[in-house]
Amino acid sequence: MEAGLTLYSYWRSSAAYRVRIGLNLKGLAYAVTPVHLVRDGGQQHAADYAALNPQELVPTLRHGERVLTQSLAILEYLEEVFPEPALLPADAGGRARVRALAQQVACDIHPLNNLRVMQFFDREWNVPQPERDEWTLHWMRKGFTALEAMVAGSFDTGRYCHGAEPGLADCCLVPQLYNARRFHLDLAPYPTLQRIEAACLALPAFDAARPENQIDAV
């Protein structure tokens, strides 16, 4: 019997959203344990959750007895344990390209703009909301400008970030564009990213993973 999968998730977390897409693309059934990032002072800081994930961040994935953290590490794990359909192309050059696109989001946009950073600015430096928003938009613009250049300028780009099948880069791009819309970022300079986003969201795997379709959405 296959070991069960449980995702510790928050509906609006874009890192959790990435993993939901990956699970859905692979057709894997999973239970969701919501972790509310604001309520109760942040349920990710509760002792039982911190024991699973010492970073006190979402997502965490349980696969049987195994506890997995970090969204990209989780997606790579799913790729290795459940190889079909693949989230990465077969060739090393293509795999490097897809991982680089994914990491541009996961390393160089999202970590600068997530909840704990906003809380630091608010609590430690009293940065007003408009300036916090300008910070967020600044890093999104920088990141999306580079992403747009990389996908618009490559023959490897297809209907999705890499070729004709959705994969790891799309798992990261779509949630980051969701965040961008929350902050009313002008997406006009990124036509290729918008085209790929539309193609992705037309797929049931992406649609079911959307924040507003989660059991803990409010």
Add this chain to the structure above:
Amino acid sequence: MEAGLTLYSYWRSSAAYRVRIGLNLKGLAYAVTPVHLVRDGGQQHAADYAALNPQELVPTLRHGERVLTQSLAILEYLEEVFPEPALLPADAGGRARVRALAQQVACDIHPLNNLRVMQFFDREWNVPQPERDEWTLHWMRKGFTALEAMVAGSFDTGRYCHGAEPGLADCCLVPQLYNARRFHLDLAPYPTLQRIEAACLALPAFDAARPENQIDAV
């Protein structure tokens, strides 16, 4: 004939340092093209470099005609093209653990503290140096605390982050500890990380990758 490897590197960049370690661990010869991150307004912003790396960040690795960006994507590429000695363990659970440790550094510590963030604080918000340093130390402490918990609390930890051989997580940990020392972070709360760092730096592959041993070190 094997295609040549050229690393676009800056001696103090911890992301470039990760890739230097990986190349050395695999015994790969490579040329270095220094990219000075401050001189000339930042040589990473020059048009010829930006054409290679639209993010205008280091490192970039050329392998023959192929251009690779994002340090972890580069290390995964090296792992696939030059599999021996391995930077990742063989089992999916171990690989996920090593990737998660690496990503804790590459996603959740380093991007918050790198040069472009410091420049934003200085130029856009006029944040004084002591407060910028406190920001840097804050995210290092948070990140190292979680890393220490994960390595100290696991039987998978050995002489190195994972078992008896150095790997991907060590490639990320050692440069981040180098950064920590630059900022005079008190490392006493992280005895396991310090022990692993010492084991790593005793290896020629790590020693040769140290910032102070680079051709562009000043």
